[in-house]
Amino acid sequence: MTDMTHPIPRNSRLEQLRHRFLRTPLDIAVTAASLLLALFVGWKLLDWAVLSAVWTSPDGLSQPCRDASGACWAVIEARWRLILFGVFPYAEQWRAAVATAALILAGGLSCLPLFWSVIRQALLWIAAFALFMVFMHGGVFGLSSVPPAQWGGLALTLFFFVAVVIVGMPLSICLALMRRSDLPVIRGTAIILIDGVRALPLVTILFTAALILPFVLPGWLQGDKIWRVIAGFALFFAAYQAEVLRSGIQALPRGQEEAAKALGMGYFHRITRVVLPQAFRNALPPTINQLVITLMETSLIVIIGFFDLMASGNAAYGTGEWSFAYVEVYAFIALIYGVFVFSLSRYGRYLERRLRVGSS
Amino acid sequence: MPSLLRNRKFRSATLQVLFVLAVMVILVSAVTTAQDTIATNGMRSGFGFLDRTTGVNIGFSVLQYDANSTYRQLILVGLVNTAILGILGIILAHIVGLVVAAMAISRNGSLNLVAQGYVELFRSIPLILQALFWYALVTHLPAPRNAHEPLPGLFLTGRGIFMPGLSVTGEAVALVLGCLLLGAIAFAWFMIDHRFRRISDSRRRTGRLVIIGLTLLACALALNAGRVPDMPLISVPELRGLNFRGGFALPPELTALAIAIAIYGGAYVSEILRAGFQAVPRGQLEAAAALGLRPLHVFTRVHLPMAFRAVLPTLTNQCVWMFKATTLGIAVGYSDLFYVISISITQSGQTLELIGILMLGFLVMNNMISFLLNRLNKAIALKGT
Numbered sequence: 001m002t003d004m005t006h007p008i009p010r011n012s013r014l015e016q017l018r019h020r021f022l023r024t025p026l027d028i029a030v031t032a033a034s035l036l037l038a039l040f041v042g043w044k045l046l047d048w049a050v051l052s053a054v055w056t057s058p059d060g061l062s063q064p065c066r067d068a069s070g071a072c073w074a075v076i077e078a079r080w081r082l083i084l085f086g087v088f089p090y091a092e093q094w095r096a097a098v099a100t101a102a103l104i105l106a107g108g109l110s111c112l113p114l115f116w117s118v119i120r121q122a123l124l125w126i127a128a129f130a131l132f133m134v135f136m137h138g139g140v141f142g143l144s145s146v147p148p149a150q151w152g153g154l155a156l157t158l159f160f161f162v163a164v165v166i167v168g169m170p171l172s173i174c175l176a177l178m179r180r181s182d183l184p185v186i187r188g189t190a191i192i193l194i195d196g197v198r199a200l201p202l203v204t205i206l207f208t209a210a211l212i213l214p215f216v217l218p219g220w221l222q223g224d225k226i227w228r229v230i231a232g233f234a235l236f237f238a239a240y241q242a243e244v245l246r247s248g249i250q251a252l253p254r255g256q257e258e259a260a261k262a263l264g265m266g267y268f269h270r271i272t273r274v275v276l277p278q279a280f281r282n283a284l285p286p287t288i289n290q291l292v293i294t295l296m297e298t299s300l301i302v303i304i305g306f307f308d309l310m311a312s313g314n315a316a317y318g319t320g321e322w323s324f325a326y327v328e329v330y331a332f333i334a335l336i337y338g339v340f341v342f343s344l345s346r347y348g349r350y351l352e353r354r355l356r357v358g359s360s
Numbered sequence: 361m362p363s364l365l366r367n368r369k370f371r372s373a374t375l376q377v378l379f380v381l382a383v384m385v386i387l388v389s390a391v392t393t394a395q396d397t398i399a400t401n402g403m404r405s406g407f408g409f410l411d412r413t414t415g416v417n418i419g420f421s422v423l424q425y426d427a428n429s430t431y432r433q434l435i436l437v438g439l440v441n442t443a444i445l446g447i448l449g450i451i452l453a454h455i456v457g458l459v460v461a462a463m464a465i466s467r468n469g470s471l472n473l474v475a476q477g478y479v480e481l482f483r484s485i486p487l488i489l490q491a492l493f494w495y496a497l498v499t500h501l502p503a504p505r506n507a508h509e510p511l512p513g514l515f516l517t518g519r520g521i522f523m524p525g526l527s528v529t530g531e532a533v534a535l536v537l538g539c540l541l542l543g544a545i546a547f548a549w550f551m552i553d554h555r556f557r558r559i560s561d562s563r564r565r566t567g568r569l570v571i572i573g574l575t576l577l578a579c580a581l582a583l584n585a586g587r588v589p590d591m592p593l594i595s596v597p598e599l600r601g602l603n604f605r606g607g608f609a610l611p612p613e614l615t616a617l618a619i620a621i622a623i624y625g626g627a628y629v630s631e632i633l634r635a636g637f638q639a640v641p642r643g644q645l646e647a648a649a650a651l652g653l654r655p656l657h658v659f660t661r662v663h664l665p666m667a668f669r670a671v672l673p674t675l676t677n678q679c680v681w682m683f684k685a686t687t688l689g690i691a692v693g694y695s696d697l698f699y700v701i702s703i704s705i706t707q708s709g710q711t712l713e714l715i716g717i718l719m720l721g722f723l724v725m726n727n728m729i730s731f732l733l734n735r736l737n738k739a740i741a742l743k744g745t
Contacts, residue, residue: 020469027468034470185376189383199726201684203698204718211711215397216390296486303488303690310488326496334485334493341484 065325075325076332079316083332086152086307095143096155099135102128103158111347125166132159148226152307154336160230160298160308165291168234172241177271179246190242197239203303205232210304229301237294244290248283249275284355288348292341299337309333394712409708410435416707418695420611422530431704438700439721440534445614445696446683446725447541449621453682456622457629462659464630465637475630482627488688490624495616495692504603513596515604521615522597525608532586536579543575545732552739613694617686625682632674636667669740676733680726697721 021031052070056077057063065072076083085096106128109115115124136155139145151159178190197205209232214222222228252275260274280287302311313333317326410432417427421437422444464475482490501518502508508516515522550556550567559567597604640663648662649655668675689696701718705711 017469020467020472023467030468031470034474183372183376183379186379189379196723199680199723200719201687201698201722203687203690204715204722207698207702208715208719211705212715215394215712218389218393292484296484299486299488300688303688310486310492313489314492324500326493326500330489330493330496334489337486337489338484345484 071328071331072322072325073328075317075322075328079322079329082153083309083312083316083329084154086156086312087150088152088155089144089146089150092138092144092146095135095138095146096151096153099132100155100158102131102135103162106162125162129162129166132162148224151226153312154309156306157298157309160233160301160306161295163230164233164237164294164298167230168237168241171234171238172245173276175238175242176245176249179242180249194239194242197236198243202233202236202297203300205236206301206304208232226306229304229306233298233301237290241287241290244283244286245279247286248279248281251282252278281355285348285352288344288351292344292348295340295344296337309336398712407713409710409713412708414704414707416703418700418703419693420614420695422534424530431708434700434704435697435717435721438695438697441689441695442683442686442697442721443725444537445617445621445686445689445694447537448614448618449625449686450679450682452618452622453625453629456626457633460626460630461633461637464634479627479631482623483631485624487620487624487685488691491617491620491688491692494619495612498612498615504599507599507604515597517604518612519603520612521610522604523608523610524594524596526583526594528583528586528588532582535582535586539575539578539582543571543578546575547571548736549739552736554739611694613689613692616692617689617694620688621682621685625678625685628678628681629675632671632678633667635674636671637663639670640666669742672733672737672740676730676737679733680729683726683729684722 022028048070050070052068053073054065054068054070055073057065057074065074081090081093084100085093088096106124110121110124115121134140135143136151136159137146137148175190175194178186179194181187181190206229209228210225213228213232256274256278257270260270265273299308299310301308302314307315310333313329317323317329322329411430413428414431414434415427416434418425418434418437420441422440423433423437425433425437460475460478463471464479466472498521499518501516504515504517504519507522510516513524547568550564550571556564556567597609644666645658645663648658653661686696687698690699690702693699697718701714705714708714
């Protein structure tokens with residue numbers, strides 16, 4: 001944009017601010033009103049959340065909160081282990097903590113440029129997943145076995161998210177490639193599958209995976225409910241991600257693939273060496289967006305009876321003792337989701353900037 | 361033989377045949393396993409159960425429903441409830457989204473900040489968490505005995521929001537809503553389709569009046585047919601015993617879900633609309649201003665229509681998404697389609713048939729939304745480019 005289309009005086013930052021906030025009397029009024037409103041809400045919030053809040057309750061009872069006007073963070077103090085780890089055996093909860101930390105660490109590491117290759121990403125996530133299973137599931141190295149039915153809280157939510165993405169990402173590549181195949185039968189199948197899944201709500205797909213698959217699968221293939229639901233969720237993720245990848249592939253100039261063909265590269269090499277790397281690069285911002293949505297959608301598994309972060313939050317204030325403290329518990333859970341979502345979307349924006357720099 | 365393998369046509373034909381065979385094998389084995397499972401568990405399949413009575417009660421229902429009703433009626437109740445919540449949520453989310461988007465594109469920096477904060481905050485909290493939060497909030501309102509009364513006749517209580525209403529049956533209400541929807545579609549079609557652009561202004565005016573009159577007449581007829589006998593037409597809620605009687609009651613489940621979808625969906629809608637507003641070339645707005653249009657008219661007559669045209673396909677997807685989001689109803693106990701299907705499954709055990717109905721219902725409803733909005737998109741798209 002040039003100064004012709006954007007006639008903002010550029011002599012100083014102060015001048016720009018004045019132009020944005022105090023241009024006309026109406027602007028001054030709106031700015032003053034917003035400022036007052038922000039101050040009022042901010043003060044109320046500060047008073048509620050910090051100044052008159054009850055932070056701790058010595059005997060783990062809700063009595064100190066009942067007379068206070070502010071937030072009752074004592075409920076978090078009393079119930080944080082339930083919220084984070086669900087009904088995981090109490091004495092073994094350090095294992096759930098280590099397993100969760102492994103997943104978070106892997107997530108952080110995979111954002112580093114050092115790990116930006118398919119092989120390294122795959123190795124990193126397989127290692128993290130194996131570590132998670134060793135600590136969470138146990139049954140090896142002298143750790144007692146804890147079946148998935150007892151997993152819960154943040155640990156279960158993150159596990160679901162990571163498992164869905166690990167299963168769904170390769171599936172989405174397959175679907176995207178099938179959809180642009182020259183063979184009509186394969187292309188048609190992919191279209192039916194992708195559009196069919198996208199027309200259905202996620203909950204119905206999870207429900208189907210939990211209830212219908214036991215009917216149609218032979219006994220040896222059924223497995224635990226959690227694996228079936230992950231498979232259903234991964235299919236849902238893959239259907240959306242396949243469309244994201246397809247748009248990334250379509251943004252490539254046709255000449256790229258034709259040049260690869262002219263060089264005598266076979267289909268496999270064309271796809272893995274020329275098409276996919278560039279398609280992923282094009283589709284990176286919407287992929288991050290898809291990951292954010294998927295992370296938030298994992299909260300839907302509470303509906304089919306898993307004890308994830310959402311459900312353990314409900315349980316944390318569900319007893320008579322703390323039933324008044326629902327705002328605090330929901331705020332805490334929103335904060336946990338918010339931290340993950342916020343860092344993912346910030347990372348997405350950083351990538352977008354970086355990619356723009358590289359391509360121009 | 362090696363030359364045959366290298367023949368491209370032969371290879372692709374073989375590949376496809378093998379693929380079809382694999383899919384067939386999977387499907388056939390799934391069907392036979394399902395038949396085996398059903399036989400060994402001694403279950404009956406088929407749709408005969410639809411005429412049996414359910415024996416369960418559900419919370420909110422616009423249509424007549426009690427425990428003696430059949431599964432057919434129960435599913436119909438769920439469909440109507442889903443449609444009500446979906447349409448209500450979509451309308452509210454668009455109102456919220458439009459306001460926030462208008463703030464985001466305004467020249468005033470503080471309004472931009474408010475809009476940005478709204479979007480960042482509500483887009484990063486899962487919808488189900490917001491729904492549960494609003495549900496906890498509306499059910500923690502005071503008991504009917506000491507209800508808030510912000511306006512005369514409007515009572516906010518933990519058992520729902522009570523307001524004066526018409527004493528008519530739920531079927532009549534559903535019929536009226538249907539009439540209004542059809543009327544709105546007919547009106548939009550008449551206003552937008554190029555076919556009607558060529559007729560003279562006075563005949564267009566008559567046409568508009570005819571459509572509005574017919575819609576109102578149909579609504580009046582439906583209301584009159586559905587009147588509850590021996591009751592005044594307008595009933596006001598009054599406290600009797602532990603709860604309010606009479607009037608129109610908005611149940612807390614519907615309130616919470618509608619608020620949640622409006623706020624969460626509104627954040628997404630506002631981002632879509634903002635992109636649309638920014639896609640309108642500046643020259644168009646400057647031309648409109650140069651022609652002497654006032655800022656309000658520049659917005660409503662030039663900026664909004666052009667932005668809307670630019671983003672309608674994206675908005676269509678968002679509408680379908682919000683319609684699918686009604687399935688969260690089960691988390692707070694709102695009797696939408698998914699909820700009634702899941703209690704029917706526990707009650708009757710006809711899992712396969714009921715899930716089939718559920719999926720078919722959503723496929724039909726979502727495709728209907730896409731179809732209508734795609735027609736709209738085609739009607740308002742730029743011609744001749």
